[in-house]
Amino acid sequence: MTDTTPRAAVPTLDEVAVLAGVSRATVSRVVNDSPRVSPEAREAVRSAIAELRYVPNRMARSLVTRRTDTIALVLNEPNTQVFSDPFFASIVRGVSATLADTDLNLVLLTAQDEREQQKIGRYARLGHVDGVILMSVHSDDPLPDILAEAGVPLVMCGRPFDDRAVAFVDADNRGGAEVATAHLIATGHRRIATITGPLDMIAGVDRLAGHRAALAAAGLRTFPELEAEGDFTEAGGARAMESLLGRDPELDAVFVASDPMAVGALSALRRAGRRVPDDVAVVGFDDAAVATRCDPPLTTIAQPLADMTPLLTELLLRQIEGVGEAVESRVCRTSLVRRASA
Amino acid sequence: MTDTTPRAAVPTLDEVAVLAGVSRATVSRVVNDSPRVSPEAREAVRSAIAELRYVPNRMARSLVTRRTDTIALVLNEPNTQVFSDPFFASIVRGVSATLADTDLNLVLLTAQDEREQQKIGRYARLGHVDGVILMSVHSDDPLPDILAEAGVPLVMCGRPFDDRAVAFVDADNRGGAEVATAHLIATGHRRIATITGPLDMIAGVDRLAGHRAALAAAGLRTFPELEAEGDFTEAGGARAMESLLGRDPELDAVFVASDPMAVGALSALRRAGRRVPDDVAVVGFDDAAVATRCDPPLTTIAQPLADMTPLLTELLLRQIEGVGEAVESRVCRTSLVRRASA
DNA sequence: CGGGGGCGTGAGAACGCTCTCACGGCCGTG
DNA sequence: CACGGCCGTGAGAGCGTTCTCACGCCCCCG
Numbered sequence: 001m002t003d004t005t006p007r008a009a010v011p012t013l014d015e016v017a018v019l020a021g022v023s024r025a026t027v028s029r030v031v032n033d034s035p036r037v038s039p040e041a042r043e044a045v046r047s048a049i050a051e052l053r054y055v056p057n058r059m060a061r062s063l064v065t066r067r068t069d070t071i072a073l074v075l076n077e078p079n080t081q082v083f084s085d086p087f088f089a090s091i092v093r094g095v096s097a098t099l100a101d102t103d104l105n106l107v108l109l110t111a112q113d114e115r116e117q118q119k120i121g122r123y124a125r126l127g128h129v130d131g132v133i134l135m136s137v138h139s140d141d142p143l144p145d146i147l148a149e150a151g152v153p154l155v156m157c158g159r160p161f162d163d164r165a166v167a168f169v170d171a172d173n174r175g176g177a178e179v180a181t182a183h184l185i186a187t188g189h190r191r192i193a194t195i196t197g198p199l200d201m202i203a204g205v206d207r208l209a210g211h212r213a214a215l216a217a218a219g220l221r222t223f224p225e226l227e228a229e230g231d232f233t234e235a236g237g238a239r240a241m242e243s244l245l246g247r248d249p250e251l252d253a254v255f256v257a258s259d260p261m262a263v264g265a266l267s268a269l270r271r272a273g274r275r276v277p278d279d280v281a282v283v284g285f286d287d288a289a290v291a292t293r294c295d296p297p298l299t300t301i302a303q304p305l306a307d308m309t310p311l312l313t314e315l316l317l318r319q320i321e322g323v324g325e326a327v328e329s330r331v332c333r334t335s336l337v338r339r340a341s342a
Numbered sequence: 343m344t345d346t347t348p349r350a351a352v353p354t355l356d357e358v359a360v361l362a363g364v365s366r367a368t369v370s371r372v373v374n375d376s377p378r379v380s381p382e383a384r385e386a387v388r389s390a391i392a393e394l395r396y397v398p399n400r401m402a403r404s405l406v407t408r409r410t411d412t413i414a415l416v417l418n419e420p421n422t423q424v425f426s427d428p429f430f431a432s433i434v435r436g437v438s439a440t441l442a443d444t445d446l447n448l449v450l451l452t453a454q455d456e457r458e459q460q461k462i463g464r465y466a467r468l469g470h471v472d473g474v475i476l477m478s479v480h481s482d483d484p485l486p487d488i489l490a491e492a493g494v495p496l497v498m499c500g501r502p503f504d505d506r507a508v509a510f511v512d513a514d515n516r517g518g519a520e521v522a523t524a525h526l527i528a529t530g531h532r533r534i535a536t537i538t539g540p541l542d543m544i545a546g547v548d549r550l551a552g553h554r555a556a557l558a559a560a561g562l563r564t565f566p567e568l569e570a571e572g573d574f575t576e577a578g579g580a581r582a583m584e585s586l587l588g589r590d591p592e593l594d595a596v597f598v599a600s601d602p603m604a605v606g607a608l609s610a611l612r613r614a615g616r617r618v619p620d621d622v623a624v625v626g627f628d629d630a631a632v633a634t635r636c637d638p639p640l641t642t643i644a645q646p647l648a649d650m651t652p653l654l655t656e657l658l659l660r661q662i663e664g665v666g667e668a669v670e671s672r673v674c675r676t677s678l679v680r681r682a683s684a
Numbered sequence: 685c686g687g688g689g690g691c692g693t694g695a696g697a698a699c700g701c702t703c704t705c706a707c708g709g710c711c712g713t714g
Numbered sequence: 715c716a717c718g719g720c721c722g723t724g725a726g727a728g729c730g731t732t733c734t735c736a737c738g739c740c741c742c743c744g
Contacts, residue, residue: 059404063699063700070470086426092425128400367693368693370731
């Protein structure tokens, strides 16, 4: 009804230039905030732009600048469940917020299988994005290679499996896990089990290594029956806890490699009639929001997400700008947050 | 190490043409699968493309075709919690899977505040996407207007608040809720509460309307103290259930407008010492995976997501192709899934 | 044996922008 | 008063595609 022109004829730079009585170049300068424009010309262009409701054509611009001003956050996860992990939500939220001040756009790409991974590789290679933040990398993942080969600036969230020269930001998973289990030892527990993350993910591997290191440091042995592999989901945590309880009913503590899994473990323990922390102490990992809400509130290892997400984008932007040839990486400190579960 | 050329000089159509001994136009025809190319020329071009590892420049192509071959799934949600709702995960997964067979790319855009919404509007207007699927629309949402004005093909997931001419795909929320509450009535319950969705979302409004309609049809009155507004999260469901129990300890059933909220309600009921379904019967909505896992398994209303997601993309693609001027919408049937909670 | 109709091909314009370069006009300095 | 320098501006060349035409060629039919 309000639309008088049936097909909204999109105005071009030329039309703005004609209306403003200047050249195309001057309009371009105004649009791109170049300082070398007289106030009068600038004003004339401004009002012409407003009148025509001009919006620059991004494709034309990208064609010449070779930049798209969009970066991709790639979620590489076959397991749909994990998609709803609060850790991801936090990263997405954080990166999105960091980028909000810039004129960069953020797109989320998800890959659930190899076909979709290839598609993402193609998408990146086609120059749709200036850079990629890659999350949730598994050991057999082709995506790091695909993206590296595509020559796209890349920052991984979590260190890579091999020692490849790629930028990454990671929490000190090993150190955090070590602190977690050391805390359980210090509070008098001796039969300490662990629910690991997926062992095809570096966070899963590192947190298990930290747990074992803490046991070793205290002169305690590691027992296979006290280690159960989870999948970072609440349901997986519950299953793992049940399995653990079946294998060693006497266990008195458990380090769980993520808070959602710990919540699952908590309900499995409750169903089994164990009190937390009196019968079984529980320490989680992440310090997700759910850790404060569950019953009892979870003692857990906090990842400094507030530091990590800006770092993630910062390292990527630096790569995109091309300053500093060497890829740079960061490992962020974790800390123990004591609540009621241990 | 393996990279001999420091800066991977991206080959262009011209270079392929020269190597293949044909013109640019012929290469373009081969790339775009035009039939009017001789087998020999096609083969020459093919091998030249392979040798040069040629990839078409998407920006240049988009500039002339005015298509980007990417569509956006916009998640418009201030509440980070809701981001991890299994319903969203299913939609994302479904749309992504539907698009996997096409050469269309899917990007996810999230908006948590008005600034980010404006950014998405700009992104769309700039021609980054061929079309938009919009999810999680709230009553005061500027995004539908922004996108409509931007002239981008648009399909909404869920009907709009006003009767605007926009394509949408929705479940029969009202009908489903009516069936849910009717089921509670049929099984002998009389003091039936409801935990609604956010009432600034159409799904929340419609499900409440269905609930009330079922009560009215059975000659039962609606009481304000038997209605509590939730936010589609588990924590919100638990809070609402507690509030309901405080307001009317005698209630014998509750229709909960989403499964995550129902799970929260279940734990609130457990904490309050009520047995489900003996003391209080519970019916959820969504038939999310969690409905089968919780204790007791949830009787719920299934949305036909398997139908809805292909429909969503289909309607959008049809708009993009420009066939069929009139916007088309669909409302999908829901069904009662009986488990143990009611 | 001549003419019409494909079919495969190439030349070149167009898409909308950025950016280099050159050119006047003004100022300040010697 | 003359000259160098800077500042604002415009002309025009690209960026890498697609797509419209026009042009030979060969084949088939009369």
